Amino acid sequence: GAVVSQHPSRVICKSGTSVKIECRSLDFQATTMFWYRQFPKQSLMLMATSNEGSKATYEQGVEKDKFLINHASLTLSTLTVTSAHPEDSSFYICSATRGAGGRETQYFGPGTRLLVL
Amino acid sequence: DAKTTQPPSMDCAEGRAANLPCNHSTISGNEYVYWYRQIHSQGPQYIIHGLKNNETNEMASLIITEDRKSSTLILPHATLRDTAVYYCIAYHGSGNTGKLIFGQGTTLQVKP
Numbered sequence: 318g319a320v321v322s323q324h325p326s327r328v329i330c331k332s333g334t335s336v337k338i339e340c341r342s343l344d345f346q347a348t349t350m351f352w353y354r355q356f357p358k359q360s361l362m363l364m365a366t367s368n369e370g371s372k373a374t375y376e377q378g379v380e381k382d383k384f385l386i387n388h389a390s391l392t393l394s395t396l397t398v399t400s401a402h403p404e405d406s407s408f409y410i411c412s413a414t415r416g417a418g419g420r421e422t423q424y425f426g427p428g429t430r431l432l433v434l
Numbered sequence: 435d436a437k438t439t440q441p442p443s444m445d446c447a448e449g450r451a452a453n454l455p456c457n458h459s460t461i462s463g464n465e466y467v468y469w470y471r472q473i474h475s476q477g478p479q480y481i482i483h484g485l486k487n488n489e490t491n492e493m494a495s496l497i498i499t500e501d502r503k504s505s506t507l508i509l510p511h512a513t514l515r516d517t518a519v520y521y522c523i524a525y526h527g528s529g530n531t532g533k534l535i536f537g538q539g540t541t542l543q544v545k546p
Contacts (some may be wrong), residue, residue, distance in 0.1 A: 321477075323477075340517035351533065351534070353536075360521075360536045360537060360538050360539065361472075361478070361536040362535055362536075363536075365533070366533065367542070396477075408475075410477045411478075412478075412479070421532070422468075422480055422483065422535055423480070424480060424511060425470075425478045425479070425480075426477050427476055427477045428475070428476065428477045
């Protein structure tokens with residue numbers, strides 16, 4: 318299947334700092350990428366849709382000024398957690414859409430584990 | 435997107451077939467049934483998807499009922515590495531703008 322990478326795989330930061338997470342589609346171009354968050358023993362929660370060349374679309378309850386998304390190219394989307402606090406500690410996962418119509422499939426990255434102290 | 439219902443957990447003996455059910459009684463005509471799985475501390479892995487015909491690939495088979503209100507994912511010979519949370523999602527892609535909404539899934543435990 319298609320390959321999506323994330324960097325870093327894990328990060329520890331101090332409260333109040335900002336953290337940037339990168340999501341790359343390695344062998345295909347993706348006009349749309351998605352960002353999810355997952356807390357322990359819970360399912361994935363969609364945070365936002367990242368659109369290449371335009372503003373991201375955020376799900377209800379997700380603060381766009383706190384979770385900055387940039388989709389600068391067809392293979393790269395970044396999520397920046399600004400002024401991180403301990404409650405932002407979570408597993409962040411991105412996905413990228415490949416194909417169209419009935420052959421459309423989302424492929425997921427390996428995730429980034431964020432710990433805010 | 436239509437809501438799906440899955441049992442919270444299932445066990446399966448190693449080497450036997452694992453049959454994971456999913457109900458999607460409100461699925462619309464243009465929604466596909468997608469299956470993903472998530473092994474602990476990893477990103478979800480795509481398994482298979484279908485619209486109304488049964489599908490098979492190297493990982494699994496997908497059986498969709500004629501009325502499309504339910505489906506079953508079949509892992510023909512489960513191994514210990516198939517232990518994971520399996521998600522069934524009804525999804526309409528709509529030109530790369532569709533969103534995958536994850537429910538709680540089924541935790542499959544494959545036992546030796």
